[in-house]
Amino acid sequence: MPERPTGLRRPTVARRRRRAQPARPTGPPVPLNRSIMGNMADSTKASNAASPASARTVRRRASITDVAKAAGVAVGTVSNVLNKPDRVLPATRERVEAAIAELNFVRNGSARQLRAGTLTSVGVVVLDLSNPFFTDVARGIQDRLERDSFTLMVAGSDEDLDRERRYLRLYEEHGVQGVIVSPATDDIDHVLAVRERGTAVVLLDRPSPVPEVASVAVDDVAGGRLAVEHLIAQGHERVALLNGPHTIRQCRDRREGAAAAMTDAGLDPEVALEEITVPSLTPDGGEAGIRELLALPAAARPSAVFCVNDLVALGVLRTLRRDGVAVPEEIAVVGYDDVTFAAELATPLSSVRQPTLELGTRAADLLFRPEGSAPEQVVFSPELVIRESSTTSPLEAGSP
Amino acid sequence: MPERPTGLRRPTVARRRRRAQPARPTGPPVPLNRSIMGNMADSTKASNAASPASARTVRRRASITDVAKAAGVAVGTVSNVLNKPDRVLPATRERVEAAIAELNFVRNGSARQLRAGTLTSVGVVVLDLSNPFFTDVARGIQDRLERDSFTLMVAGSDEDLDRERRYLRLYEEHGVQGVIVSPATDDIDHVLAVRERGTAVVLLDRPSPVPEVASVAVDDVAGGRLAVEHLIAQGHERVALLNGPHTIRQCRDRREGAAAAMTDAGLDPEVALEEITVPSLTPDGGEAGIRELLALPAAARPSAVFCVNDLVALGVLRTLRRDGVAVPEEIAVVGYDDVTFAAELATPLSSVRQPTLELGTRAADLLFRPEGSAPEQVVFSPELVIRESSTTSPLEAGSP
DNA sequence: ACGTCGGGTTGAAACGGTTCAGACCGTATC
């Protein structure tokens, strides 16, 4: 049979020419037996030879009207049973509820939302779905949202502006109550536009550039500074920074903090801080970055590496270990995010910890803040957790 | 000057009545005075004289009718521009597009879906949002979905049946095209009911018990067997299984495989396989589990631990290391899932690998399968990755 | 007995799109 990937319903040409049959004196408007599962049902012409008689009559989903009819009440009453049960007589309610069960009624959320204008869901766009940092944040958001029985739609932009835009638009079209987004780039006009059109917006992991927009962030400059101050204190005078593109604000800020720490220590960042841009913020990206560094003669290369996140650091540690480079003796490593496994690695990884869960719950909180209250811009402070990857004498600096 | 909406609207909000006003003058689009965002009373006090844009009254989100009016065409034409651009004259199209841009029009997804009956989104319910295994699967799903520009709503049930039910219902109400769900329990009647009502369903990480439902799974019995066969081959005669509750299918199956491996080797699972149920499938759960084991006198305890997933194994390794128990000499450890960091741990972790990404893409594929085709039930085979945590000679997987 | 009150119920309007039969119109055909 013709392979038709049924998912895509984009109206490719396929125009139906159905010259109307001449004046068909039909009686009452015959109800189109349209399948609910619009795009799954195809024209019957390509009916699979071996198709089992799956002539499963597609029953129309029962509507509130059907329920009303079955229960012998008005639609308004059914609606009341659904939404304000106390306004309806117990006897009536029971009858309606029986009908609902009988007909297997499931309320149509679209109609509900269209009329009521309200939808209890929130959209989130994060930079990377497979980064534990963001999934932890997402979990925080979900926990908070659940309190008000909101639902969460999550999507990852993979640091792609277009994708970010697409998801935001989709959320908006579907009428989410709010969006929480960690923008991929500096350009957040499209995010502001969403807000301008009336959807609550919270910026995640990035301070808001405008006062009207709420945001939740961690001070990345401070984080970068913490990491590099520590490395300097350990005696390192040249540090490599495995960083993402500067279009990502977190990357830029962490670098800025790193540079500031250098300057404070009387070092010139221009020479003491060697920045390497990794191809992706993943272990593989980290591997690529560190290889670049290893290509230099040992004498010429920095003695410490500051990785913009723990996934990158993971790749770095992996590569160094494979290549037999001693950590921290030959090269010290500091990561960022302090993901769960950081402490348990072959060489326990020093890392800048961010309050992920709280970041999430706070972001969700801001979505719920009372109308009229001034937008809040929360900034958390990061914290350095020192482990073996950056020092031979691990200080007791953090909890487990 | 009414401020922009700052927070989420609570589900009950008084709406403006349009019907009330009598003869509507046909002049220019009259901006309604009452904000659609509900009664914001006078929030004038907090008006920071910021954006000049907000000096204007909060306008109702532009509707397709507004666009039509502005462009001087019929609503049907606007709809066509949106959905079937090739059916409309370029000149007209441009005019409409200009109006759309002008009015900042965003199509209302609910109305669209209500009428068209189609929504391009898919709901996913996984057991645990913070388990890398599931986020990797989710990523696979997203990748596949993106090809058809579908969106993904993800939620975590935390192994709670009620939560699973709630999310499924929400997805259904919102009219998703399909759901992908990894059920928390054996009871999946509610899932089947969803399908019965006309929404495509794919079971994730669990073979379908009924032929009409598609599923994507990995053979967990085989996985459990692989792990324990390996441990037996390493000379272990008693193995502890740190498992989750048997209400979870995966846990049960992995145990079954483990027991089968025992039997095959002539060992009695009743004595040779010590199952410990962890309080949660997390590192902390693993810690609790292994502590229970460590409480036994060294002679009385199993010499190997098979963990139902890598997060649990992580907690086990962490605890053993803290307590100075040598891995694998005193206790060997095998995990499950082969998460990214498994190879990079202090003691690289042997683990049963599942094809996560493919699991996801395949699940999404099944959602898109053509209508008549028989539901597929895909089962992948797991694979054991042997590392130091279970053997001192990692390269040697065969006989001792 | 009569007016008032108020909880329960009704029924239709409205939400904002998509759909499609038909109006309209310019062109090709006979």
Place this chain on the structure above:
DNA sequence: GATACGGTCTGAACCGTTTCAACCCGACGT
């Protein structure tokens, strides 16, 4: 010149809810 035809565009019906003015009716106060 009349007819047929095909492409554009129009406008009203329709999707399934929520909402609310109006209605009903029994209880209550006077």
